[in-house]
Amino acid sequence: MRTVFWENDCLKLIDQRRLPEALEVVSLHTLMETAAAIRSMTVRGAPAIGAAAAFGLALAARSSQARSASELLAELEAAGETLKTTRPTAVNLAWAVERMLGTLRSTSGTPTELGKLALAEAQRIADEDVQVNRRMGVIGAELIADGDTIIHHCNTGALAVVDWGTALGVIRTAHEQGKRLHILVDETRPLLQGARLTAWELQQYGIPYEIISDNMAGYFLRMGQVQKVIFGADRIAANGDVAYKIGTYMLALAAHDNGIPVYSVAPTSTIDLDLPDGSRIPIEERDQDEVLGLQLHGQAVAPKGARARNPAFDITPEKLISAFVTEKGIVRPPFELNLRSLMK
Numbered sequence: 558m559r560t561v562f563w564e565n566d567c568l569k570l571i572d573q574r575r576l577p578e579a580l581e582v583v584s585l586h587t588l589m590e591t592a593a594a595i596r597s598m599t600v601r602g603a604p605a606i607g608a609a610a611a612f613g614l615a616l617a618a619r620s621s622q623a624r625s626a627s628e629l630l631a632e633l634e635a636a637g638e639t640l641k642t643t644r645p646t647a648v649n650l651a652w653a654v655e656r657m658l659g660t661l662r663s664t665s666g667t668p669t670e671l672g673k674l675a676l677a678e679a680q681r682i683a684d685e686d687v688q689v690n691r692r693m694g695v696i697g698a699e700l701i702a703d704g705d706t707i708i709h710h711c712n713t714g715a716l717a718v719v720d721w722g723t724a725l726g727v728i729r730t731a732h733e734q735g736k737r738l739h740i741l742v743d744e745t746r747p748l749l750q751g752a753r754l755t756a757w758e759l760q761q762y763g764i765p766y767e768i769i770s771d772n773m774a775g776y777f778l779r780m781g782q783v784q785k786v787i788f789g790a791d792r793i794a795a796n797g798d799v800a801y802k803i804g805t806y807m808l809a810l811a812a813h814d815n816g817i818p819v820y821s822v823a824p825t826s827t828i829d830l831d832l833p834d835g836s837r838i839p840i841e842e843r844d845q846d847e848v849l850g851l852q853l854h855g856q857a858v859a860p861k862g863a864r865a866r867n868p869a870f871d872i873t874p875e876k877l878i879s880a881f882v883t884e885k886g887i888v889r890p891p892f893e894l895n896l897r898s899l900m901k
């Protein structure tokens with residue numbers, strides 16, 4: 558089953574808030590329902606929210622009462638802004654919206670014809686995502702050796718994309734090639750995408766794993782029990798700085814300090830050459846209740862009245878990244894040069 562798909566004239570999503578307890582699919586019929594699903598993280602993961610946004614624009618185009626193409630395009634420009642402001646860090650969201658609007662702006666037709674084109678383009682974005690992930694899986698599996706123990710942070714599997722996965726797609730491909738792997742799954746506070754989603758996926762695929770709390774990674778790296786660190790990316794700046802799930806910077810620092818390679822797996826749609834370095838990547842600050850709401854043995858962990866901070870992503874400087882895995886190949890330093898030539 559895909560994570561994001563079109564069926565019976567509506568957008569269907571796996572409700573990731575319900576996992577691992579229940580595998581439920583929600584049906585969305587409007588742009589605003591799509592925006593709410595992205596904001597609430599019913600759907601999450603950079604490529605998955607990009608694809609969902611594309612289908613959200615198709616929903617808006619198909620339900621529009623516009624009498625002309627220009628009227629429809631004006632509506633969709635506004636719809637695109639609504640979607641782009643749901644979550645600021647993952648560039649795939651803006652990338653998908655701009656690709657959709659670019660296709661519609663460059664095509665003449667009636668509102669109905671443009672509505673059909675919008676759905677076809679969203680479907681293309683979804684299908685390409687799966688092909689790109691499969692290709693990155695094969696390319697990245699070359700970096701994985703039989704017997705490796707790998708630390709993985711957050712979730713980059715089929716749930717974070719349309720299907721297969723980015724970094725977890727590399728792990729799945731290596732596993733399918735017969736390489737015996739062991740995954741240490743960072744639980745990934747505060748929303749536990751590792752413990753809830755990555756562990757659930759690895760269980761489905763029969764790949765051995767153990768969950769660790771994020772603050773344990775340094776210990777296993779220093780004990781020499783880990784051969785690789787692998788994760789995805791939400792935005793890669795022109796110099797190679799990476800925005801990814803909060804906690805990645807500390808993980809990469811500990812890996813670097815112990816000489817352990819760090820790989821970031823992401824489609825080229827995640828590379829933002831407009832940003833010279835990571836300092837200008839917008840970091841989403843989410844509701845403090847995501848931090849304070851944790852319970853231990855059914856008891857609140859934070860005292861009443863406590864306040865919390867909740868940046869959802871951090872920036873890992875390029876010097877801590879050993880290589881990027883993209884659908885166009887493996888990119889090694891100097892990233893400033895090699896990312897630009899890759900994108901050319």
Ligand code: MRU
Pocket residue numbers: 601602603604647711712713714717718722723724750789790791801802869
């Ligand atoms: O806040 P989230 O769960 O949307 O964060 C997601 C991640 O950091 C992903 O793992 C990332 O988007 C890469 S997805 C292949």
